[in-house]
Amino acid sequence: MRILVTNDDGIHAPGLALLERIAHQFSDDVWVIAPAEEQSGAGHSLTLSRPVRLRSHGLQRYSVTGTPTDCIMMAVGHVMQDCLPDLILSGINRGANLAEDLTYSGTVSAAMEGALAGIRSIALSQQYLHEAAADSVSFSAAEAWAARVIAPLLDQKFDHRTLVNINFPPVDADQVHGVRVVRQGFRDYGRLRLVKGTDPRGYDYFWFGLGEMIHTPMQDTDLEAVADRFVSVTPVQLDLTHYEVLDQLRALYS
Template sequence: MRILVTNDDGINAPGLVVLREIAEALSSEVWVVAPETDQSGLSHSLTLNDPLRLRRVEERVFALRGTPTDCVIMGVREVMKEAPDLILSGVNSGHNISDDVTYSGTIAAAMEGTMLRVPSIALSQGYDWDSGAEIPWNVARVHAPDLVRKVIDKGIEPGILININFPSCAADDVAGVQITRQGALTHGLFLDKRDDGRMNPYYWLTYRRQPQNVIAGTDMDALQQNYISITPLKLDLTADEAMKRYSDLAE
């Protein structure tokens, strides 16, 4: 099995080291194409106005001046001699759950792999960012290899990507695995207005934690109970339930 590994936190991210270990537990042929710098929050963006610069780091490991989506295309179309059998994206620093999946470069890389007809899995590790606690990478390191293997054995349908999130706890405290729905977050992005030395305004996007209505059966609910969350996501965004509402508009 040939595995392509990527992420959105960049080529030097500790989560990429963890993901390489996970991939190498599954296969003897692991390729890495990851962004040269942190690309968090860029979602499914492409680099269209600048060239893509590829740098060889070591055998089968490359850094690309581009987005996670660019990295998947580069890996599949250029770097690998044969198409991968599996794409793994992550391990992201922090959960990618609920509405956050729409922002995530980690998820986007798995989406691009799915569009290229390669089974793709995104992996993210939760941590308590409020307290500045260390990220418990060992949860993903311990539990991911067997879990990914089981997902592969079950099969991943065309047009579907798998989003796996690991809870913020010790590896031994994981309660189990739940198959979950995508939850919904209360929007937490705000603007922090500041002035530069010439009193011209500029802004930082900031995140403020908001009260959440956690629904049973969702990714948020599972992770709060220290379960690993597996959420199948689909590329087809059609709201089938709304089509009937607008059916009389058709001519």
């Protein structure tokens, strides 16, 4: 099995190194193609207004001066075009990708691009407590649980244009209660925080931040699963069509 490992935190991220080690538990044929710099929040974006550069970091390890989606396109269209991967593992992201985070996440979007290319794709993220410094995030739960969560998925047939999104709770490995297969949740809107400042030339600037991420509790979602110290596993489809409304809108124009 040929495995491609990517992420949105960048080629030097500790979560990527961990995922590379986990991938080697399943195969000796592991490739890494990841962004040269952090691309958190890049979503499913492409680099279109400037050239993208590819740099080698040793055997089967590359960085791309672009987004996570660029990395998958570079893999499929150039680096691995004659030896396409059988599996794409994206992560392990520093921070959760729960609920509507899926639409912002570069980690999940890399898996989306893999799914569009017809490749089995899995996104993995490690939640951490907000009071923890970003460079001291513990991947304890992910390190202990990732392989055992991935393993059953290797024999599972993925429907066309689907992927699996996995999140690990922010606790030590021995405090994880198990695995829950759940649906995507949604938070209550309003978590965006704008921090205003003034630069040395007197011009205002704004820094986007995240406020308290509250939500109305709902049963069997990824938000509740991770809060209850379970690993959440969520199947995600890329068909965004709202079929219940499709016929209603058709009737408007008939």
